[in-house]
Amino acid sequence: MHYALNPRTFLFSHYFYSGLRVAVGVIGLTLAVFAYSSLPVAMTVCIGALCTSLMDLPNPLRHKFNEMLASVLLCTAVTLIISLCAPVHWLLGVMLVLVSFLASMMVVYGRRTLPLQFAALFIMTLSMENELTVPQAFLHSALFLAGGLAYLAYAMLVAWFLRRRIKQQVLAEALFELARYIEIKADFYDMHTNLHAQFNKLVRQQIVLADKQQASRDLILRGTPGARDAVLIQVHYSMIDLYETILSTHTDYALLRRHFADTDVLNRLHELIRKAAHDLESIAFAVTRKRASYADVSYETEFQAIETVLQQLQTAHAHEDRLMPGMPDEAVIVLRTSYNKVREVVDMIGQLHLASQTAVAPLPVLPHADMTPFLTQQKYELGLLIASLNLRSSVFRFALRVAMAISVGLLVAEHLPYASHGYWIVLTIVIILKPSYSMTKQRRGDRLLGTTIGCALTALILHLVHAPLALLGFLFLATVAVPSFVYIKYRYTAIAASMQILLQINLMIPNSTGVIGERLLDTLIGAVIATAFSFVLPSWEYRALPRLIKSVLQANRRYIEATRDLLQSGGRDDLLYRLCRKRFMDCVAGLSATLVRMLDEPANKQYAVEELNLFIVENYLVVSHVAAIRLLLRRHAEGLPKESVDAILQQVSARVGNMLDQAQRLLDDPPPLQSEAAETKPLHDDVAGRIAGPEHLAWSGWQLLQRRCKMLQADADKIVARSAALGRELRVFRQRV
Template sequence: MHYALNLRTFFYSHYFYLGLRFAAGLVGVTLITLQFADMAIAMTVCIGALCTALMDMPSPLRHKFNEMSASVLLCGAVTLLISLCAPYHWLLMTMLVVISFGACMMVVYGRKSMPLQLATLFIMTMSMEHSMTARESFIHTGLFTLGAVAYLAYAMGISWILRHRIKQQVLAEALFELAAYIDIKADFYDTRYNLTEQFNKLIRHQSLLADRQQASRDLILRAHNNTKDAIVVQVHVCMLDLYELILSTHTDYAQLRVHLVDSPVLKTLHDLAYKAARDIESVAYDVTRKKASYAEISYEPELDAIEAELGAIQQRISEGKPQQEALAVLRAQRNKVRAIIKMIGELHQASQKVYDTTPFWADADMGPFLSQQKYEFRMILSHLRWDSPIFRFSLRVAMAISAGLLIGAWLPYSAHSYWIVLTIVIILKPSFSMTKQRRRDRIVGTVIGCVITALILKFLSYPAFILGALVLSTVAMPTFVYLRYRYAAVAVSVMILLQMYLLAPGNENLIMERLVDTVVGAVVATAFSFVLANWEYQSLPRLVRGVLDVNLRYMQVSFDLLQGKGKDDFAYRIERKRLMDSLAGLSSALARMLDEPSSKQRAVEDINLFMVQNYLLMAHVAALRAILRRHTKELPAGQLNAMLAESHEQVVEILTHALAPHNAAAREAAGQAGEHALMSASTLSAQDAAAAAAALVPWSGWPLVQRRIRLLQADAVKIIVHSEAILRDVT
């Protein structure tokens, strides 16, 4: 369950705060307007506020102002344009199609532009039903803009007051997702779970975790100027360090299960991971409540049980039983778990300490860690080509809206074309999977909302109760729009139907008409989701190459860090973030592809394995860092760096072959080179092992380092195999 759907944490989440802010702004603007004007004017002002409120998301203050100002200007211009064109049917129909196409092209600016696209299309549909004179159009636009500006001022004021609170809430969400990530890792120790399925589940969740961590970075690292901000910065940095330690706990779980299948220590390891997840959740919960967090969970019983098992294994070895491998694997997991527990303790301490200054890299440029957004018109122009998915999506929406308008005019009953168009706009999304999910949620949510509204109007038709239901639905709509869209669809149906009832209480067919219009719009959107469709498999070569490119850079900075070439790990953190983001993008594409028709699915198993192998490379690097931190005594820097340099050369060669040009001859050559690289890696690992045993100075970390390097090289070679298989299936 999502943390914000739990009553214990729901009322502290930024989703609930957004719902309250949204509802208070809309209701407040409407009530103030009603003191000076009638209901029709108040609703126009309210719709202006609503369009701006759609852009009210957790963002840095400067970004929020720019985004909401863009909504005010763009939606105001669309309102005026549609109002002026309304008396001329042919011109109105033309402008509806043109504006729909232009609004959808804004998707080139990324996820942040999606609410702006929706706001533009929403006000377009709300304005198309009213025929006005030119003077009335300007007055109507002025009232709309008044509401939009009023909400902009209100939202900026509240966001400034709550700027630190919002940082805490977004940081807490990232911590909750990290705890959920550990819960998945815990099940690797449970023999009831299939390891392959668990890996796939882990990689899927990594995509969500990367998104939440990026949202935390964008808010926390852009502006951190006081002691309160210093605390959230330090907790954020500790969270990322803890995530790397969790990555380093990866081991050969199949081997672990084989060696310890009859031992209760597997359950002990599972319980330790489960406790760690609850411990991190306690930090997140305290952060949402603006409190310092203190450790309340004891790990001693489980740690004592592991020590007892290690002693028992050591005893069996002394009796001549071959359990050295089991001892090594369990001891390594014990060390990693202790490091994680220690880091969780530091996470608690980070929330307690009062800092004089922000504890972060001095004078460092945070730009590489933050989402970069450029709103340049040339980006739209660059996508005006047939092979652009966004261009095809824009054409698809324009054609669907044209069809919806024609059907609305043709239907024998009193159809409402604007509601059909609004349904199409809400359902039809850039990807088939998003459209499929939105269609299901929209239809189910509308049906439930219509039933709830009918029951209210039949049995509870009292002004006070209707007003209360209206306010409650207004709070629920933005609260759940990013959590469970189906709940948001229920809320928005109740909200709009009750508003229409208050404006026109005599319309007895109100609910049935909206229900039929929703079904018509859903059918049109479904039909056009197959028109000029852009299937996910078409983007796989680009995404795979992106992962390999970033991984190559990640390996470079990782081995530089391991060899002590840098003064800090700043560059390593940047490339680690980029690799996680690229894997998250590929994982999201795979999840969307699985919702598409089976005939459009390609290389599903190889994509899974490709992501797993790249994930393992990160895990091996994290493990190497942890090993070097634990075994600092008498560390032979010269010999160790020579081994790391040779290993780095091998891995770079392997990944470079995987990045060979995408044609048959190059792939064949890359495959042969990959086999050669595998043999070279194996040979080199054997030579290193022999050299370490015979020539190098004694050091306790040699066996662990050599084992990790062998695993790193072997997993790098497997990346070639799976990347080639993906290319064969999609080309």
């Protein structure tokens, strides 16, 4: 369950704050205008504020202002154009299709423009019913503009006063998702879970975690940090370091299960890591409440139980000159290493508690460090839009789908036997029809169910409640809920949005309960049209797979090289390493998200699902191995034979880099199945063993480095073989499609 759906955390989340902020602004502005003017004027101002609120997101202040101002100006222009064309029926139809196309083309600038696209289409659908004279159209647009600008000023003022609070909430959300990530890691030690399924679950959570960590970076690291932000910066960096340590905890879970299935040690590890996840949740909850966090979780029971088992194994080794019968040395080493890493995770969570309490100079940000590469960069260049005006562009195809679907929706509305409202059908199409089939499918189900429930609840409220003030109270609650759940549970937003519009209609036109049934039928018609057009000029996810797979391999290689340079230099400036790691994980998350969306598409459009799953997991494991090597060298710094370790790192990184190059070649030009073994022959050269001498064996980290280098090369081997299989399946799939 999403953390914000828990009542304990929802009231402190930025989702609830956003909903409350929007409701107070929109409803408050409407009541203020209504006190000095007529209801139609107040409702026009209300719609202007409501459209602007769609862009009221937790962003840096400058970005928020630019995006909301763009929304105000764009939506005002759409309002004026549609209002002027409304009296001329054929011209209105042409402009509706044209505006739909152009608004949908804005998606080319990324998902951050999706709310702007929806705002433009939303006001388009509400304005299409207006039949105004030219002076009335300009007055109507001016009132809309006034509402939008008034809400913009209100939202910026609130955001300025709450700018640190928003940072706390976004940082806390990243901590909650990291705690969820740790909880998934704990289940690897549960004998009842399937390892392959658990890896897939972990990688899916990585998508969410990467997104939330990026949101935290964008708010906390942008600009010059002030003294009041010191604690937040400390917590953010401690969170990122903890994340890297958690990555390094990957081990040979199958080996542990094989040799320790009959003991209680795996259950203890499982419980220990779950406690760590709950401990991290307590830090996140404290951050949401603007409080320092203090540890209240005890790990001593698990520590003592695991250390007792390790002591028994050591005693058995001392007495018999070997470990327990049938218990290989390797299994015990893996167990002890896993336990030590989990203890390190626990220690770092303790450091997170301390980081949340008080600022300690100096800050972990390097002086004069340019953090721009770590932050989201949004560029709105006309050339990008023009370059996408062709059928090869998925955005262009989406814009055509929307325009055609709205055209059909308008035609259907004109020929319905009852007093239909075409804007409701069009609005349903706009809400449901999204750039990907997966998003469209999800929105369709949520919209149908949400509208049905919302209409039923509204009918019940209107039957029992007649006082306008009480109805206004329900309208306020619905207005709070709409933005609160739009990004975490859209079904709840669909319920609240239906109630919001129906209550507004009833307040303007009392006793208009008959419109509820019409809304349900219009929603069903719009959903059918949107579903049908989701198959028109579709952009199936498999088309993007070759590009995404190549980007993962390229980012993987850059990450390996950056790690080698960092470890060999011994420098403390790890910004390049962190940047390469971030870009690699972003690429893996992007491929994973594409795979998840593809699973919602028709079966005949799904390509190499199992191979892709394994490819993603194996690339993810490379990050785990690299993180483990970095922390290993830090933990065993005493007596480290630097020249020999540098030689190993150089040779292993070169070997892995060559494998990744080979993987890219095989993806483009896969060998026939019968020659695959020869083309992707694994390389098991033991570099560490070949370099090792007596002086190296005395170093405490030598065996661990040996083992981790072997695991890294083994997973690189698998990536090569997987790339060949993916290339071959993609070729066959293209021929079939």
